[in-house]
Amino acid sequence: MKTLEDSKIFSWLHSRYDLSGILHLLYHKKVPVHKHTIWYYMGGVTLFLFLIQLLTGILLLMYYQPGENSSYESVRFIVNKVNFGWLIRNLHSWSANLMIFFAFVHMFSVFFTRAYEKPRELTWVTGVLLLVLAMVFGFSGYLLPWNELSFFATKVGTDIAGAVPVIGEGIRTVLRGGEDVTGATLSRFFGFHVAILPALFTIVLVVHLFLVQKVGMSEPDFFKKLPDEKKKFISFFPDFAIRDALLWLIVLYLLIFLALFFQWDLGIKADALSPAPTGIKPEWYFMFMFQSLKMLPPHLGFIEGEVFGVLFFGAAALAWMLIPFVKFNSKKYTKERIMLVLGTLVVLFIVSMTIIGYLL
Numbered sequence: 001m002k003t004l005e006d007s008k009i010f011s012w013l014h015s016r017y018d019l020s021g022i023l024h025l026l027y028h029k030k031v032p033v034h035k036h037t038i039w040y041y042m043g044g045v046t047l048f049l050f051l052i053q054l055l056t057g058i059l060l061l062m063y064y065q066p067g068e069n070s071s072y073e074s075v076r077f078i079v080n081k082v083n084f085g086w087l088i089r090n091l092h093s094w095s096a097n098l099m100i101f102f103a104f105v106h107m108f109s110v111f112f113t114r115a116y117e118k119p120r121e122l123t124w125v126t127g128v129l130l131l132v133l134a135m136v137f138g139f140s141g142y143l144l145p146w147n148e149l150s151f152f153a154t155k156v157g158t159d160i161a162g163a164v165p166v167i168g169e170g171i172r173t174v175l176r177g178g179e180d181v182t183g184a185t186l187s188r189f190f191g192f193h194v195a196i197l198p199a200l201f202t203i204v205l206v207v208h209l210f211l212v213q214k215v216g217m218s219e220p221d222f223f224k225k226l227p228d229e230k231k232k233f234i235s236f237f238p239d240f241a242i243r244d245a246l247l248w249l250i251v252l253y254l255l256i257f258l259a260l261f262f263q264w265d266l267g268i269k270a271d272a273l274s275p276a277p278t279g280i281k282p283e284w285y286f287m288f289m290f291q292s293l294k295m296l297p298p299h300l301g302f303i304e305g306e307v308f309g310v311l312f313f314g315a316a317a318l319a320w321m322l323i324p325f326v327k328f329n330s331k332k333y334t335k336e337r338i339m340l341v342l343g344t345l346v347v348l349f350i351v352s353m354t355i356i357g358y359l360l
Contacts, residue, residue: 029236039109048248049099056092066190068183071146072269090259103131115218121324126208128321140193151270155181163306288350291357
C-alpha cells in the first residue's frame with residue numbers, strides 16, 4: 001500500500017524542509033478507543049463547518065455590497081440572479097447554525113467526560129472562547145441581509161448589551177455606530193463579520209488546535225484504570241482521520257439536504273420608520289438568554305430585572321470558562337458529583353428556556 005512518504009510531492013518537500021515532525025505527529029499520535037470515542041469527532045465536525053463558513057462567506061463576499069440601499073438588494077441579487085447563489089447563501093446560513101450546535105455538543109461532551117482537567121485547562125478556555133466568538137459571528141451576520149426581522153432583532157440585541165451597568169451605553173454606541181440602528185450599524189457589523197471576528201477566531205482556533213495536538217486526546221477514568229493489555233488505540237493518521245473524514249461527508253450531506261429543502265427566507269427590506277413586527281425572536285442559540293430576560297420581573301430589589309439578567313449571564317459565562325481552575329472538597333467523588341449535577345442543570349436550563357421561548 002502506498003504511503004504518504006512514497007508521494008513524490010512529499011519527498012520533494014521533505015528533502016528540503018525536513019517534515020519529520022509532521023510525520024511523527026501523523027503516525028505516532030494515538031487515539032483511545034472506548035464507549036465515548038464518538039465525542040472525539042465533535043470538534044472536527046465543528047472545524048469542518050467553520051471551513052464551510054469560510055468558503056461560502058468568501059463566495060458571498062464577491063457579490064455582497066454593504067449599505068442601507070444596497071445590502072438587501074445585493075442579497076436578493078445573489079439569491080435570484082447569481083448561478084447557485086441561493087444554494088451558497090443557504091449553505092452559509094445552515095452551516096453557521098450547525099457549527100454552533102456542534103460547538104455546544106463538543107463543549108458539553110468535554111465537560112461531562114471531564115476532559116478539561118489538568119493538563120487541558122487552557123484547551124477548555126480557548127474552546128469556550130471559540131463558542132462565544134461563533135455566537136458573536138452569528139449575531140453580526142444576522143443583520144447583513146438588512147431585512148425587517150434582522151433589523152429589529154439587532155435593535156433588541158444591542159439594547160440588551162446597553163443594559164450592562166456603567167459601560168453598557170458605550171458598548172451599544174460602539175456596536176451601533178451611533179444612537180440608533182442605521183447604515184452605520186450595518187457597516188460596523190460588516191466589518192466585525194468579515195475582518196475582526198475572523199481574525200480573532202483564527203488566532204484562538206490555532207492556539208486551541210495546538211493545545212489539542214500538544215496534550216493529545218483525553219482518556220476517561222474508567223479507561224485509565226484498565227490494564228495496558230486491554231486498552232485499545234488507533235493511530236491518528238490514517239485510521240482516525242479517515243473516520244473523521246467520513247463523518248464530515250455525512251454532515252455535508254445533511255447540510256446540503258437542509259440547504260435544498262429548508263431555504264432561508266429573505267423577507268422584506270428593513271424600514272426604520274415601520275413598527276416592529278410582533279414576535280421578534282433571536283436565533284435559537286440566544287433564545288435561552290432572551291427568554292430568561294423576558295421572564296424576569298421589572299425590578300429585583302434595587303436593581304432592574306434586565307440589568308440583573310445581563311450581569312448574571314456574564315458572570316455565569318466567566319465562571320463556566322474558569323471551571324477547570326475551581327477547587328472543591330479533597331474527596332474527588334464530591335467534585336465529580338457536583339460537576340455532574342451542575343452540567344445537567346445547565347443543559348436542562350438551556351433546552352427548557354429555548355423550548356419555552358419558541359412555544360410562547
